Amino acid sequence: MVALGYGLVAPALPLFARQFHVGPTAAGAVISAFALMRLVMAPAAGPLVNRLGERVLLAAGIGIVAVSSLLAGLSQNYLQLLVLRGVGGVGSVLFSVSAASLLVRVTPSAQRGRAQGAWAGAFLIGLIAGPAVGTIATWSLRAPFFIYAGTLVVAGSLALGRLRHSALAARPSGPTAVMPLSSALRSRAYRAALAAGFVGDFALVGSRSAVVPQLVVDRLRLPTSWVYAAFLVVSVVSGLLLLPLGRVADTRGRRPVIALGLVLGAVGFVLLAVLPAVGGLFLGMALLGVAGAADSVAPGAVMGDVLGGRGGSVVAAFQMAGDLGAVLGPIAGGFLIDVSGYPAALLVTAVVTLAPVLLVRIAPETLHTNVVSPGVLADRE
Secondary structure, eight states: OHHHHHHHHHHHHHHHHHTTSOOHHHHHHHHHHHHHHHHHHHHHHHHHHHHHOHHHHHHHHHHHHHHHHHHHTTOOSHHHHHHHHHHHHHHHHHHHHHHHHHHHHHOOGGGHHHHHHHHHHHHHHHHHHHHHTGGGGGTOSSHHHHHHHHHHHHHHHHHHHHTTTOSTTSOOOSOOOBOOHHHHHTOHHHHHHHHHHHHIIIIIIIIHHHHHHHIIIIISOOOHHHHHHHHHHHHHHHHHHHHHHHHHHHHTOHHHHHHHHHHHHHHHHHHHHHOOSHHHHHHHHHHHHHHHHHHHHHHHHHHHHHHOSBOHHHHHHHHHHHHHHHHHHHHHHHHHHHHHOHHHHHHHHHHHHHTTHHHHHHSOOOOOTTOOOHHHHHHHO
16 A cells, blocks of 8 residues: 555656756655655664554554655645655654564564565555556646555554554563664675665665656656556566565575676666667666566565564664665766766666675575574464
8 A cells, every 4th residue: 555655656756846847856856855864764763663563653654654745745846845755754764664674573584585575565566556547647746645645544554453463563561682783784694685775775766766757758758658657567577576586585595686686677777778769668677677576575585584583773774775775866866867868877877786796696695494583483372
């Protein structure tokens, strides 16, 4: 339900910002504002999850995003839109850290890749449905924000209701073993996961979201509906590959999946740069879909392997790496469009996408099929 609304808003957001007579860099900054506030609030989100439990933070975070999205749709100028998207980022990080922490604690290592795939798959079902009905933006770029608020109300209600009697989502009581962030940072595997997470959100989320909609409209001279079609290709390809790649990550290891995603993502951005036609657009977006599936499955599985139990700060730091990429990606993409044009923006993004490959290759494999997380043991008891 969260992703259904987001799938409507993401392609329309930079185009809505452009209606306030701003350039590509400022349009990208609206996307970055959401990620920037996620980044700023993430250090507080981890301890809050440890102290209050996942259920309360999950619902509260979704509620904040819902209200801010409703108001963003009513924005009368660029500054209002920028601020309200930033407020939404505060709620988003509370939601995502809570949900990721809960997922890690209920999943054994031997199933963590597939669990990450199923979790990301739930989002992608929404992301597929969002662009599929996104033609609503062809008559109103405000309407997606209102629909987004409605889907978030449904999501928050589900969080409060379905987790009501879950011991794992309850507020912690008594002494609880928590992994400190300093311990996780000593792991080369965790550092590699941080790098892959940063690049994934910089390129596959941030830069793509800022550059591709404007590329379609400005360079290819296609209507807004083609933006949704391009994003739909990414979502469909990712959705089809999430569980298969999760199975590979659980049987062959996390590292090959991460490396595959980084390489194919870089190739996808190169194709978008050198083939300025409809065929190049859809081929490049298909490869970005493969890369997105790999990035959704394997780095999170590595983080869960390193953590194993409760550790809100470890989860928050992993998400902070992605959020930093999501902050920098749209701004860098928009700036490069202004300075050097679309090919330069896409080629630089391709180089950044390839950057962590060596770090990933030399990191130790984290898959251990005999490990069962403490959350699963508690659930069984």
